[in-house]
Amino acid sequence: MTRVLVVVGHGMAGNRLIEEVRAGDPEGRWRIVVAAEEPRPAYDRISLSSYLDGKTAADLDITTPRLRADPLVDLRLNTRVTGLDRDARTVTCADGTVLPYDALVLATGSRPFVPPVPGKELTGCFTYRTIEDLDALREAVRPGEPAVVIGGGLLGLEAARVLRLLGGVPHVVEMAPHLMPLQVDEGGGRVLARLVGELGVDVHCGNGLASVDAGPDGRVGSVTLSDGTVLPASTVVFAAGVRPRDELAEPAGLERGGRGGFLVDERCRTADEHVWAVGECAAVLGTCYGLAAPGYRMAETVARQLLGSASAVFPGADTSTKLKLLGVDVAGFGDVHARTEGAMEFIREDRAAGTYGKLVLARDGRTLLGGVLAGDAGGYAVLRTLLGRELTAPPELLLAGGETL
Template sequence: MAGTVVVVGHGMAGHRFVEELRAGDRAGRWRVVVAAEEPRPAYNRVELSSYLAGRPAADLQLAAPGLLSDPLVQLRLETAVVSVDRAARTVACADGTVIGWDALVLATGSRPFVPPVPGRDLPGCFTYRTIEDLDALRAAAVPGADGVVVGGGLLGLEAAQALRSLGMRPHVVETAPHLMPAQVDAGAGRLLGRLVAGLGVRVHCGRGVAHMAPGPGGRVGEVTLTDGAVLPARVVVFAAGVRPRDELAGPAGLARGERGGFLVDERCRTADARIWAVGECAAVLGRCHGLAAPGYRMAETVARQLLGSRSAVFPGADTSAKLKLLGVDVAGFGDVHAASEGAIEFVRDDRAAGTYAKLVLGPDGRTLRGGVLAGDARGYMALRALLGRELPDAPERLLAAAE
């Protein structure tokens, strides 16, 4: 008889786990029950902004028809798990049902972080996480009016682009001194700020939100920043990061990481040998990863274990990325902040051309440890391939050749 694995959550990582397990389980050793809190099957959140640009929601769906009709997969939509009983090996759902399990995979994801500022609950304030969030934002958008995005990272700039696509005038507020502080260094962040400002996005770095006040009809009308500046706002979008959803941990007696998330080892397994966590809710050796790719690697790691592998471990997260944000090319790989011991920076900043490039080298001045490109990222693939290796040419010639 097949064992039962319950998956709590059907986001991108949870779905990848189901795909990997079913693809490898030709003997039908496992029956999969997915408890999905959202009203629709897993979809591609990375491409969420394309939905506002007119792409049908069905195009974002990740679940193939064959998986949804698989007799060994039961997908229960709008089913929130409220507790885990480790002794009985059951989960209790908000609708009163109880599901038994032989293995449990927690894929609860994360929730948007909304700063605890006065006015955050006013009508017209939104998060940027689900299709339903975007539906609500589209309904509230007023072409020609101002909208404020709280957060100048990847998601914040996506949200700013979304407001532009809806005909609004976006402002981006970021507490760090420059945009995308987690992904690029100060030089690239400042260039990015100048370039997006030229596209009509008003950038307010080094400042936070103090409070929001209502306008006509009781909806949000203005945002006051920590330096006293007041921004008009028909809508406010919170895109200031996420927090892992780990509320099931405490009552179940499962440890959390120092910054939240279900604490798991390099096998993505909790202290309970029958419970794993994958995706944004998992604190692997204490660290959470907020990108899709690491979540996929975690899902694959756990699926292999349930299929009998004793050597499957999470290989770590590759945070390298090449992106086009608001039409501007940005890329970063390796030690973008030159934080490693003895790091040497080689910078090429061409303000006239609107490009910025940096290579981070080891103490020997030859081994590539990381890099940042902004304005022109055509050299990303070639340079990233050299990561950890000795450069074949002088840094200035490599960067010139990459343009």
């Protein structure tokens, strides 16, 4: 007998779930109905900025022709779910459609966080999340004029890259003392700020946004920071993080995590045995993960359960990151902030070359707990494999890219 799996959301994690279920279900035990709020199928949100660098929306599409033609996958675009009835096992859509389910997976993702400041709704203010956001920016950015990005994390620096591609002159405002506060330490953030500054991006760290101010034409003309600094701006992009899309939780009687998200156990399952959550909307044992890789692992975990593996559990998240931001290499892995008791730091910085490297070692001085690389991340692949293991060479040699054996 064919059962019905309803997936709410068709982002990267939701798409992985669908692929995994179909790949492991040649008998067709599950028919999958996908309620996708966006007007297009799942796409590579990590590479979003490349949409303004020569790639098309079709290039970013991560669905396969096989999946799009699969008779057991009913993908419904522009379909927003407004509620779910756990007793009746149905979800209701904004157009009045009611979808029955045997199993329900919530993959609703997250929404951009917009700080509650005066002027945030002025013409010229944007978020950075979707292809539609980039289309709007393409129309709005005025070449040669200043633009301000609120947020100096991964999203913020990607948004700054987009503004440069469109001809804007970007400023980045970050409330934390340094850029990318979740992924790198103060030293790495300082080097990153210096390098992107040399590329024409002004960085303002340790400063919050007080207001967005209108110009003479009624649209954005400037922003005022918490220390009183006024930055001229014809465009403002909010890229200060995201919040889980968990608005379906309370009306349905589903518990949230302490910082939002559908609360799920190590199997990514809610307290309702028929309802799971994956991706950025899932608070696994109370923790939300804003990266693609953990979302994929969650999707695979749930798919295995739907296919009969009762013992499948989320293996945890590897939050290691290696990126090229505005042309600058940066990487963070393991305990980047040396918060482990007894941890020691070994730092190698070459100001002339614009590089910074740090290894975090255990109390024994030999076991690698984490590290940060900025300006040159060539050693990342080797160092990441050494996490939790004894170093194969002196720290200074590893940071210099020397032999590891």
